[in-house]
Each structure stands twice: as structure tokens, then as C-alpha cells.
Amino acid sequence: xxxxxxxxxxxxxxxxxxxxxxxxxxxxxxxxxxxxxxxxxxxxxxxxxxxxxxxxxxxxxxxxxxxxxxxxxxxxxxxxxxxxxxxxxxxxxxxxxxxxxxxxxxxxxxxxxxxxxxxxxxxxxxxxxxxxxxxxxxxxxxxxxxxxxxxxxxxxxxxxxxxxxxxxxxxxxxxxxxxxxxxxxxxxxxxxxxxxxxxxxxxxxxxxxxxxxxxxxxxxxxxxxxxxxxxxxxxxxxxxxxxxxxxxxxxxxxxxxxxxxxxxxxxxxxxxxxxxxxxxxxxxxxxxxxxxxxxxxxxxxxxxxxxxxxxxxxxxxxxxxxxxxxxxxxxxxxxxxxxxxxxxxxxxxxxxxxxxxxxxxxxxxxxxxxxxxxxxxxxxxxxxxxxxxxxxxxxxxxxxxxxxxxxxxxxxxxxxxxxxxxxxxxxxxxxxxxxxxxxxxxxxxxxxxxxxxxxxxxxxxxxxxxxxxxxxxxxxxxxxxxxxxxxxxxxxxxxxxxx
Numbered sequence: 275x276x277x278x279x280x281x282x283x284x285x286x287x288x289x290x291x292x293x294x295x296x297x298x299x300x301x302x303x304x305x306x307x308x309x310x311x312x313x314x315x316x317x318x319x320x321x322x323x324x325x326x327x328x329x330x331x332x333x334x335x336x337x338x339x340x341x342x343x344x345x346x347x348x349x350x351x352x353x354x355x356x357x358x359x360x361x362x363x364x365x366x367x368x369x370x371x372x373x374x375x376x377x378x379x380x381x382x383x384x385x386x387x388x389x390x391x392x393x394x395x396x397x398x399x400x401x402x403x404x405x406x407x408x409x410x411x412x413x414x415x416x417x418x419x420x421x422x423x424x425x426x427x428x429x430x431x432x433x434x435x436x437x438x439x440x441x442x443x444x445x446x447x448x449x450x451x452x453x454x455x456x457x458x459x460x461x462x463x464x465x466x467x468x469x470x471x472x473x474x475x476x477x478x479x480x481x482x483x484x485x486x487x488x489x490x491x492x493x494x495x496x497x498x499x500x501x502x503x504x505x506x507x508x509x510x511x512x513x514x515x516x517x518x519x520x521x522x523x524x525x526x527x528x529x530x531x532x533x534x535x536x537x538x539x540x541x542x543x544x545x546x547x548x549x550x551x552x553x554x555x556x557x558x559x560x561x562x563x564x565x566x567x568x569x570x571x572x573x574x575x576x577x578x579x580x581x582x583x584x585x586x587x588x589x590x591x592x593x594x595x596x597x598x599x600x601x602x603x604x605x606x607x608x609x610x611x612x613x614x615x616x617x618x619x620x621x622x623x624x625x626x627x628x629x630x631x632x633x634x635x636x637x638x639x640x641x642x643x644x645x646x647x648x649x650x651x652x653x654x655x656x657x658x659x660x661x662x663x664x665x666x667x668x669x670x671x672x673x674x675x676x677x678x679x680x681x682x683x684x685x686x687x688x689x690x691x692x693x694x695x696x697x698x699x700x701x702x703x704x705x706x707x708x709x710x711x712x713x714x715x716x717x718x719x720x721x722x723x724x725x726x727x728x729x730x731x732x733x734x735x736x737x738x739x740x741x742x743x744x745x746x747x748x749x750x751x752x753x754x755x756x757x758x759x760x761x762x763x764x765x766x767x768x769x770x771x772x773x
Contacts, residue, residue: 281401283310283393286343288379291356293363295371296439299343307397307432309340309421311414314381314391316349317362318641318681318698320566320586320624321408322390324549326366328411332418333370338433339422344372347381349389350667350681352698358721358735361752364442365452365471371438394418397425397432448754449771450476455523455569455684455738456749456756457511465747466520467756468508468738475508475522475533476771480742484773488520488533488540495527495547503540505531509738510569510628512581521581523567530567530583530594543581544594544601552588556602559594564601567592569684571628571635573650582635584625591625591637591648605648605656612642612663613656620656622646623664627684627738629692636692636707638682643667645685645694645705659692660710669699669719677712679703684749688741695736695748702736702748702759716759716766723753723768731766733757 285301292298299305313329315322329342348354354376363372375381384393388406394417396402403417425431451471458465464485467476474489486500494504508531510523520533521543529545543559550563566587573580578597582604585592590606605617606625613621625646627638633653637646644661648654660677662668668678684695692705693715701717715728722732736757738749746759747769756769 283395283399283401284380284383286345286373286380288375288377288383289345289373290354290376291359291374293356293360293372293374294369294438294440296437298373299371299436301395301399304436305341305343305395306399307425307430308436309336309397309418309425309431310395311340311342311418312345312384312391312393312395313342314345314347314375314384314386314389314393316347316389317353317359318350318624319389320641323366324408324566324587325390325392325411326368329370332411332415335415336418336422338435339431340418341436342370344368344370345375345380345384345386346372347375347378347386347389349665350698352680352700352735358752360441361735364445369438369440371436394421396421397430450754450756452751452754453738453749453756454507454509454525454751455511456740456747457513457520458740458742458747459513459517460742462517465756466511466513467749468511468522470507470509470525470751473505473507475505475511475520477535478769478771480747482769482771484771486538493526495524495529495542497531497541498539500538500540503531510567510584512570512572514572514579515574521570521572523570523583525566525568525586528564528566528587530564530570530581543596550588552608554588554603556592556600559599559601562601564592568624568626569628571630573630582628582630584628584637586624586626586640589622589624591622591635604651605654610641610664612639612644612658614646614658615656617648617654617656622656627682627695629685629687631687634707636685636687638685638694640681640683640697643679643681645679645682645692647707659707660705660712667698669696669701671703671713673712674710677710679712683737684739686739686741686746688743688746693739693741693746695739697735697737697751700733700735702733702739702746721752723750723755725757725767726765728759728764728766731757 568586569584581594611621623641670678680698724732734752
């Protein structure tokens with residue numbers, strides 16, 4: 275972690291834009307006398323998201339001496355646009371300066387090699403320490419304390435706050451806020467919406483009437499009545515076969531919650547509330563930690579019901595045995611990669627969406643830009659149906675490995691087809707699992723909000739999708755909206771929620 279020779283920190287030059295500040299920052303002027311912590315990140319990376327709370331704690335602890343500067347060096351083409359970065363800053367409540375290093379100029383100047391990478395710079399402008407990956411903030415905390423002590427004794431600290439211009443302060447209010455996932459129950463005509471940044475679940479009719487709200491709206495882990503319960507940026511939703519219990523991937527709490535729709539009460543089904551260490555082995559649901567569960571699928575069997583979990587943070591598919599109250603890995607070694615084969619030898623890269631059909635589980639493997647197939651127990655085999663690889667992405671219809679997706683987050687099954695929320699391409703695509711053929715269904719590929727025909731409609735980073743007879747419902751995340759795709763009419767509309 276530590277550097278052996280004193281290295282003068284390169285200037286923060288070459289960014290195509292700055293956010294959360296009124297003007298670009300300079301180490302020699304604006305940040306002189308400050309302890310500076312650079313965070314090299316890209317917003318689709320789950321590991322980068324994991325360290326944000328740690329960075330916030332450091333900012334609060336050293337609020338007068340430390341300035342965290344996010345250096346956003348995008349992996350994906352879609353992530354290079356300042357407006358898209360602005361929206362993720364608002365979504366995750368980032369309140370420190372962020373540079374859009376779209377051309378990797380600052381990245382190369384500092385020799386970064388992975389996301390996230392942290393670089394500590396002392397008030398004299400020299401690099402003190404650098405490290406990549408999660409779990410390094412304790413060491414950086416100690417290093418910051420040591421630097422603070424030395425420069426405080428010298429009287430060389432600048433404790434004046436830097437000017438900020440936080441993004442999103444003038445954004446309009448909306449009924450939904452960055453909705454992540456959606457589930458539909460056709461017999462009752464109900465929709466279940468993960469209203470992620472309002473920290474709640476909205477239950478609505480298929481025509482938009484709000485029937486109930488689960489959660490107080492305040493972030494937290496509290497169980498209790500609908501009005502008392504708290505979530506923290508929930509994502510995936512799964513309804514049991516009786517339509518009486520709704521399971522929720524409470525993503526940033528690293529929990530799976532159970533919503534009793536009859537009693538109108540929320541309880542914790544799995545997790546401890548603490549992020550799991552890398553690729554845990556599992557155990558009792560009450561004592562086993564989870565790692566950013568992103569989506570859920572209910573699977574009923576004679577021996578008892580199961581929940582499949584897209585465990586994005588550990589790059590695995592997990593199982594929760596609800597009868598025996600056990601949670602454990604089902605597929606994926608925990609290594610971030612595209613590897614097919616047996617459950618033990620396979621590897622995923624941030625699985626984020628699940629769909630179930632017959633004897634197979636379909637997975638939107640977001641960072642690998644592919645759609646996977648996982649056979650159900652006892653077969654336990656993983657194959658890739660279509661898409662690219664970790665750094666092979668784009669927007670190309672085609673078959674199998676010739677097709678290109680960009681960070682797909684959602685999948686849904688209907689009538690022998692898989693519908694894909696191709697998130698960073700702002701499209702909905704359709705995949706034939708028998709042939710591996712991928713074709714664009716709706717969306718013209720430009721970010722925005724436009725209803726109309728399939729070819730003229732616009733989406734903005736859609737993250738969730740579900741299917742009922744003749745219709746798809748889409749959680750259009752950056753548009754704060756639910757979109758309805760009428761497969762028979764060939765049209766896209768926006769669902770208006772009303773109370």
C-alpha cells in the first residue's frame with residue numbers, strides 16, 4: 275500500500291467535466307494544505323458502490339482536513355457522459371467533488387489499474403499511499419490520522435471548506451425515485467415496485483392506482499408494520515405462490531425481507547445487516563451475512579420453497595431454503611469472470627436480474643454483458659446464451675457471442691422468449707433461448723423519455739422488467755417511471771401512478 279519513494283501527485287488535469295463543485299479543482303491551489311483522497315471509480319461497479327459508505331465515514335470524521343475527490347474513469351461507453359454521472363451522484367447521495375475522467379487522463383497519470391483504486395495525497399502534494407479494491411478504508415483511516423498529526427504540528431493544514439455546488443438540489447419531486455425492479459401478479463392485477471430511492475415498495479394496480487405502500491420512506495433496517503418498516507434502496511422482488519408474501523432484496527442493507535401482505539407487516543428473512551466477506555459459504559439465515567442481493571426469484575418444490583438470489587456483490591447465485599432457514603451459494607466461485615460449467619467452477623460478474631422458466635434460471639450477468647442459463651437442482655450447470663464478456667460490450671443484435679449488450683440488469687420470461695432490460699443501451703431486447711438470437715424490441719438507443727412506437731420510444735437506463743400476457747412492465751430507472759410495453763399494439767406508454 276505505502277509508496278517507498280516520495281512521489282509528487284500529478285495535477286488533476288484532463289477531466290471533461292466536474293460535478294458537485296462550481297469549477298475544476300487544482301491540487302496546487304484549491305486543495306493546497308488539504309489531505310486529499312482520490313477515489314477512482316466507475317458507476318456500474320458494485321465494488322465501487324460498496325466503498326461509498328466508508329468514504330462518507332472518513333469525510334465525516336475528518337470533515338475539516340480531508341477532501342475526497344471522485345475520479346470517474348468509466349468502464350462503459352454510457353458511463354462517460356456527465357449527465358449520467360450526475361444522476362448516479364444524486365442516486366447514491368455523493369456529496370464530494372467528482373471529475374469526469376472520460377479520457378482516462380487522470381487514471382493514466384496515477385497509474386490506476388482497477389476499480390476502485392484509492393490514492394492518498396498529503397497537504398504538501400505528495401502521494402502517501404495507494405491501494406485497489408474493497409476493505410482498505412481502515413488502513414487509509416490510520417494513514418490519514420498520521421498525516422494529519424504531522425502536518426498539524428507543522429501548522430500546514432488548511433481547514434477552510436472548499437466551495438461545493440451539489441447536484442440534484444433543484445431536481446423536481448416525483449412519485450417514484452430511481453425505481454429498480456418491478457414484479458406483476460396477473461391474477462390480482464397488482465404491480466409491486468421497488469421505489470428504490472424512496473426506500474419503499476409501492477403496490478399498485480396495473481392501471482396505476484396506488485393500493486398500498488410498504489415502508490416509511492426512511493432508510494434503515496427496522497421490521498414492523500408497513501408504516502414502521504424501513505428499507506435501504508431495495509431492488510429485486512419475488513412473490514410466493516399464494517401471493518401472500520412478498521420477498522424483497524433489500525440491497526444496501528444486505529438483507530432479504532419478507533412482506534406479509536395480509537398482516538401488513540415486514541420481517542427479515544435472511545442476512546445480518548452487515549455486508550458479507552468475499553464468497554461466504556452460507557449457513558443459518560439469521561446468522562449468515564449477504565452481499566448486495568440484487569434480485570430474487572421464488573421457486574416452489576415438494577421439499578419446500580426456495581428463493582434464488584442474484585448476489586451481485588459476491589458474483590454468485592445463492593439459494594435461500596425457506597423451510598430449513600438456510601442460505602448458501604448455489605452457482606459461481608465468487609471470481610468475477612465469464613466462466614461456464616458446473617456450479618462450483620462457473621463464474622459470474624455482478625449478476626443483477628433473474629427469470630425462471632421450466633427447469634432453468636435465466637440471469638442478467640451485468641458486468642459480463644451476457645445472459646446466462648442455470649439448470650435447476652440437481653443438474654446445477656451454467657451456460658452463456660448470448661452476449662460478450664467483461665470488456666466486450668456494445669449494442670449489436672445477433673446470435674450468441676456475436677450479440678452485444680451493455681450492462682443488462684433485468685430479464686423476464688414470456689411465451690418462450692426472454693426479454694432483457696439492456697440498461698446502458700437504453701433498450702428492451704428479446705432473446706430466443708433456443709437459438710441465442712438477440713433482437714431489439716423497443717427503444718431507439720438514445721437516453722430520454724418518449725412514448726410511442728417501438729422504434730421511436732426512449733428509455734433511460736431501465737433496470738427492471740416483468741411480463742404478463744401481452745404486456746411488459748419496465749422499471750425505467752433514470753426516468754423515475756414505470757413504462758408499459760404492449761406487445762400486440764407495438765407501443766410504449768408511461769404508467770401514471772395516482773392515489
